[in-house]
Amino acid sequence: MSRFKKNEKKEVPGINTGSMSDIIFMFLFFFMVITTIREATLFVKINAPSATEVQKLERKNLVSYIYIGTPMRTQVYGTEPRIQLNDQFATVEDIAEFIEKERAARNENDRQFLTTSFKIDKDVKMGIVTDVKQELRKVGAFKINYSTKRGSVVD
């Protein structure tokens, strides 16, 4: 029966890669939407503590970050916890100026909503954190957020 005879000349067709770029672009857009670009290069090691009663930080553009942790290059900077503002190490005295700069960079109406997010390593002692908090109280930046992971507090 010639009707079911195999076509001898038939080759395996090449895989069409034209739509592959579309798929990858889709991935790309997905990642671009759900992620945030890192704000600063971290010089300090930060392993945030866990908490259960966490809230999402709204309005990312109105958040300034203060990082406190042990320096990554301990042979250069020692093992004492240090404060990092933007892309450099800082001291407690620099906080006021930092907040002023952050305020100046924002729209006047939005300044009152400016939040300071603490990204602090869980092994840092409260002394340095308290100093930073006192400094923030002096300049009137009262809204703060302790950055944490979601998880149980008791391990």
Place this chain on the structure above:
Amino acid sequence: MARKLPEIATSSMADISFLLLTFFLLTSSIDTDLGLSRRLPPLPDDIPPPPVKQRNVFVVLVNAYDMLLVEGKPGNIKTLREDAKEFFLNPNNDPNLSERRKMETIEHIGPYERSKGVISLQNDRGTSYKTYIAVQNELTAAFNEMRDDLSIEKFGVKFDDLTNEDYRKAIQEAIPVAISEAEPKDIGGKD
């Protein structure tokens, strides 16, 4: 007759978009910012704070060795939440736990006796940040649970699921988050 245009090779487009994808994967972080929100008090001025009765203050102290002292007794982080809730709700009218205000009518909730209780939290400069957050978290959880209970009783849904802004305000008025942080001490001496 128009000449047929040669097809544009699109196979390399996938490579380009892969490159972009890898770039974004490396430079971005998925972590959404989560955390405990707080409001710092303004700097103390000359006006003395209003007097608060001893029984209305729930004292939580944390020392440099991350040990808790709750109401004068050694405390445990695991029971802190229940202790705080019991202090505020005071179901058996224990004279050592918090007093209640006079019956007031709160809009949408009706008559409600608000607690006069305040949590006073004090830590040492040597307390670890992890313990501090754990304590803050447990105290926040106590308030959140009380709000949830009241919200379920009055409106049938948890506080977080309340969409009506007026209802949320009413619950917040009935159970305000009363956590006061005392100026820290430096006793442990290992800053």
